[in-house]
Amino acid sequence: MKHIGEISGSALCTACGGCAAVCPVSAISMQENPAGFMVAVVDETVCVGCGQCRKVCPSVRSNTDKFAHRDLIHGVCLDGFVGYAANDAVRLGGQSGGVVTALLCHLLRSGEIDTALVAGFDEATRRPKGVLAETEAEVLASAGSYYTQLPILPVLKQAKGKRVAAVTLGCQNEALTLMETAAPQLVPEYRIGLICAGQNSGTMIDDICCEAGCEAPTAFRFRDKKAGGWPGAITVTDAEGVHELPNKYRHQIKPVYECHRCLLCFDQMNTCADVVCGDPWGITGKDTPEGHTVILARTEKGMALLKAAEAAGAIVLERLPITDIMRGQTVNDRHRDKVYAAKEVYEREGWRYPYDKLLMEEYIPDKKAMAKNEPKLYYTREYYLAETKEAAASLAEAKKHEKPPASVWIKKWLKKIRK
Ligand SMILES: Cc1cc2nc3c(=O)[nH]c(=O)nc-3n(C[C@H](O)[C@H](O)[C@H](O)COP(=O)(O)OP(=O)(O)OC[C@H]3O[C@@H](n4cnc5c(N)ncnc54)[C@H](O)[C@@H]3O)c2cc1C
Numbered sequence: 001m002k003h004i005g006e007i008s009g010s011a012l013c014t015a016c017g018g019c020a021a022v023c024p025v026s027a028i029s030m031q032e033n034p035a036g037f038m039v040a041v042v043d044e045t046v047c048v049g050c051g052q053c054r055k056v057c058p059s060v061r062s063n064t065d066k067f068a069h070r071d072l073i074h075g076v077c078l079d080g081f082v083g084y085a086a087n088d089a090v091r092l093g094g095q096s097g098g099v100v101t102a103l104l105c106h107l108l109r110s111g112e113i114d115t116a117l118v119a120g121f122d123e124a125t126r127r128p129k130g131v132l133a134e135t136e137a138e139v140l141a142s143a144g145s146y147y148t149q150l151p152i153l154p155v156l157k158q159a160k161g162k163r164v165a166a167v168t169l170g171c172q173n174e175a176l177t178l179m180e181t182a183a184p185q186l187v188p189e190y191r192i193g194l195i196c197a198g199q200n201s202g203t204m205i206d207d208i209c210c211e212a213g214c215e216a217p218t219a220f221r222f223r224d225k226k227a228g229g230w231p232g233a234i235t236v237t238d239a240e241g242v243h244e245l246p247n248k249y250r251h252q253i254k255p256v257y258e259c260h261r262c263l264l265c266f267d268q269m270n271t272c273a274d275v276v277c278g279d280p281w282g283i284t285g286k287d288t289p290e291g292h293t294v295i296l297a298r299t300e301k302g303m304a305l306l307k308a309a310e311a312a313g314a315i316v317l318e319r320l321p322i323t324d325i326m327r328g329q330t331v332n333d334r335h336r337d338k339v340y341a342a343k344e345v346y347e348r349e350g351w352r353y354p355y356d357k358l359l360m361e362e363y364i365p366d367k368k369a370m371a372k373n374e375p376k377l378y379y380t381r382e383y384y385l386a387e388t389k390e391a392a393a394s395l396a397e398a399k400k401h402e403k404p405p406a407s408v409w410i411k412k413w414l415k416k417i418r419k
C-alpha cells in the first residue's frame, strides 16, 4: 500500500496529522472513529499514490531509524531545569509553571517568530483545535494542556512563509523530524515539546460535559490550577459560569478513554524537540500550588532560547539534574516497563507493530508491570477498534464501573487503619 491506510486501520495512528499536512492533493482528513479517536482517513478517489504520507508517519516501521535516537527512552539532553513564568498571570494560566507560554511570548516579542502553533477549544465540536497565535494575548488565551487528541500538524500549512514556534507532543515531533527531508518547508523554526504519557479520546470531553451538566461549553480544562492550585481539578465553563468536578472523577474516567497507541509509545520524553516541558512530578519542594515546569534542553537552539528568555526576564530558571527529571517522570521503570510490556504482547498476538524491533534494547519488563499493562492493552484496543458508537459506549460504561482488583482495596484499607 502506498498510503497510510493500514496504519489508521490497525489502531496505530497517533493522530499527529503529519500525513494530512504533506499530502499534495489533500486526500487525507482527520476523522473521529466511533470511540472518539482521531484517525487519518484516505479518500481513495483523490489519492494519487505518491507515498509522501508514509514518509512522515511515525508509525511506519521502516521510518523508525530516521526519528528515533540511539537512547530511545531518554534521547539527547544538554541540560535540565525547573522554572516558572516570571509574570504571575502567565504562571497562573499555565498548566504547570507557564514556561511554554512565557517562551512563546518571548519569541514573539523579540521578533524571532511570526506566529505560534498552539491549542485552542472549538466550541462547535467540543474538541481542541490547532490555532496560530500571532499576539501575546492569543498565546496566553491558549495556555493549558488538552489531554484529548489534537492533530495539530496540518495547521502548519496555514503558516506558509511564516516563522513558527510549534508546541508539540513526542509523536508530532517524530513526524516533524521525518518532514525535515520529506517536506522541509513545513518544519517550524522552534519545536517546544511537551512530556506526554498519553492522550485520550475526545469522548472524554463529552462524558465530562454530561457529568457537569454543560450542554454548550465555551472552555474546558482537564486539570485547572485555578481550581485548588497545581495539579488542579477539572473545570468546564459555559454561559452560567465555571463548573468544577472532583478529582476522584478525573481519576475514574482517565483509564476509560486512554488511547491504545499511546501504551506502545517510547517517546514520553519527547526526544525530537528543542526544549521539552512537563509537570514537576516527584520533584521535592516544586509541587506547590502556584506551579512549576520541569524543562529539558535538547538542542543548542533550545538551550539558547532558554538562556535568552531568562536574560529577558520572561522565565525564572533553576538547574535540576536530568536524572531527577527522569526519575520524577518514572522513565526508567514505569514508562520503560509499559513500552516493553506492549512489545511483548504485540509479538505474542502477532499484531502489526509500529517500530523497528532492532532499535529496541534488550529489556524484560517487570512481571508486576506486565500484569498491570496487559489488561489495559486489551481493553484499549477493543475500545479503539469498536465498530459502532453504541459498542464503544457500552465498553466505556462497563469499564467506568469496573471494580478495582482486591489488591487496590487492601492497600486502601491498610492506609485507612494505619492513619
Ligand atoms: C496529551 C498531554 C499529555 C501530557 N502528559 C504529561 C506527563 O505525562 N507528564 C508531564 O510531566 N507532563 C505532561 N504533559 C505536559 C503538561 O501538561 C504541561 O503541558 C507542561 O508541563 C507545560 O506546562 P506549562 O505550564 O509550562 O505550559 P503552558 O504555559 O500551559 O502552555 C502549554 C501549551 O501547550 C499547548 N497545548 C496544549 N495541549 C496541547 C496538545 N494536545 N498538543 C499540542 N499543544 C498543546 C497550549 O496551547 C499551550 O500553548 C502532557 C501534555 C499533554 C498535552
Ligand code: SF4
Pocket: 002, 003, 004, 022, 023, 024, 025, 026, 027, 028, 042, 046, 047, 048, 049, 050, 051, 052, 053, 054
Ligand atoms: S499516497 Fe500521496 S496522494 Fe495518496 S494519500 Fe498519501 S500523500 Fe496523499
Ligand code: SF4
Pocket: 004, 007, 008, 012, 013, 014, 015, 016, 017, 018, 019, 020, 039, 040, 053, 056, 057, 058, 059, 151, 175
Ligand atoms: S502520519 Fe500521523 S496522523 Fe497520519 S497515519 Fe501516521 S500517525 Fe496517523
Ligand code: SF4
Pocket: 014, 169, 170, 171, 172, 196, 197, 198, 199, 259, 261, 262, 263, 265, 266, 267, 268
Ligand atoms: S504517548 Fe506518544 S503517541 Fe501518544 S500522544 Fe503522547 S507522544 Fe503521541
